[in-house]
């Protein structure tokens with residue numbers, strides 16, 4: 232957008248307003264004056280013509296008195312014209328003023344321009360022709376590029392037209408003088424006003440302008456821009472105040488800078504503090520992670536411990552029976568050796584020894600066999616839990632082995648555990664992971680879903696569908712509260728901390744299934760309606 236300076240704006244607006252008002256004033260006063268001039272000029276010239284008419288009438292009356300109007304008419308008329316000429320050309324008037332007399336024959340009897348006698352009016356001289364037509368009045372018309380004003384009257388007796396041809400320049404002499412004076416005055420006023428505006432601009436606007444430039448500089452940060460004190464008193468005061476303000480700003484900026492430095496120091500200090508506490512927190516987190524790992528390890532060890540306890544419990548009976556039997560056999564053997572050494576052994580005694588020792592050996596064999604089978608299945612499960620090797624196994628059999636390994640826990644309860652589904656699912660996977668999942672789920676059911684003497688039923692269903700293995704684990708226990716359901720897989724979430732719950736069991740299951748087996752586990756449960764864990768794992772890993 233075009234920016235116009237205050238100076239130009241001021242100057243142009245004042246000039247426009249002035250010119251407009253002067254124009255209006257001039258228009259009205261000029262027209263008024265013109266009207267007055269018209270009236271007065273008409274009056275003056277009519278008066279003059281009346282005087283001439285009076286003179287002619289006198290002559291005419293004298294002629295009439297002679298009684299020989301026709302005979303003397305011409306000479307009387309000539310005499311009259313002579314008198315008129317004398318009056319006009321000797322005494323009268325401005326040379327530009329043209330009095331005229333026209334006869335009834337359209338001849339100039341008297342005309343300033345045509346000194347010769349009785350000149351005919353040219354066809355072109357419309358102005359005079361019009362006077363002949365109108366006989367009396369006044370007209371203004373353009374004649375030879377000049378405005379002329381003609382005033383005329385009729386002398387009926389001789390049918391003469393008597394009048395004056397006045398150039399409008401003469402007629403409006405005073406009007407034009409007035410106009411010129413007005414214009415000169417206007418010009419002087421304009422010059423004066425322009426001068427005063429220039430002075431105003433120099434003494435008021437220029438300092439304001441320079442102040443505005445300085446303020447712009449200061450606003451853009453150049454606080455050292457010099458501020459000149461000049462112009463009117465008020466403006467000098469303004470400039471001085473401006474300097475004070477600028478200095479104050481400078482001081483505040485300095486103060487602010489100092490503040491900033493202090494603040495920066497503070498921030499630095501706080502940052503190092505924060506870094507320190509961040510490091511401490513990092514350390515704490517590390518420790519927590521280590522603790523968590525340890526806990527997970529101990530949770531694993533706990534289930535392994537359960538396994539060992541299971542083994543111990545299961546093989547306790549057959550080994551006990553074996554020990555009792557072999558102790559009995561050793562006692563019997565000692566007695567029979569004694570009898571044999573003394574040579575006192577009867578036939579009956581020896582037969583009895585043989586019979587009993589056979590029975591004992593049989594008993595020992597059966598129990599050792601039982602122990603061996605138990606250890607075999609325990610061994611596999613426990614080795615799998617420690618090692619993380621992949622191998623081929625039958626899923627259903629492996630689940631049964633796992634259940635057997637925790638039978639010392641399950642046996643004490645009234646809970647019936649059933650494994651259903653496809654018997655032939657063979658997996659090439661990590662068996663340890665499966666035994667961990669199943670044993671953790673079963674131990675959770677026993678711990679959380681049922682009271683000590685509650686009866687219950689756990690159903691484990693396995694099937695393969697498309698390329699997935701689906702394991703559904705269901706119990707009919709207490710179920711999980713709605714507000715807990717979303718948290719059960721979180722590490723350390725437990726409703727059982729007082730009784731030693733770590734809250735890691737389901738988290739371990741979740742990690743095993745997601746990370747090791749690349750599957751998904753979800754849980755559906757309602758309070759009082761048991762739980763259903765659904766595990767989906769890709770068959771080929």
Ligand SMILES: Nc1ncnc2c1ncn2[C@@H]1O[C@H](COP(=O)(O)OP(=O)(O)O)[C@@H](O)[C@H]1O
Nearest residue numbers: 675676679680710725726732733734735736737
């Ligand atoms: N079968 C279940 N029935 C009811 N609640 C269960 C069952 N399994 C798990 N929960 C709930 O999930 C929580 C988390 O289980 P878990 O991660 O194994 O930790 P913990 O057994 O140490 O409490 C348990 O505290 C319990 O509230």
Ligand SMILES: [Mg+2]
Nearest residue numbers: 675735736737
């Ligand atoms: Mg648990």
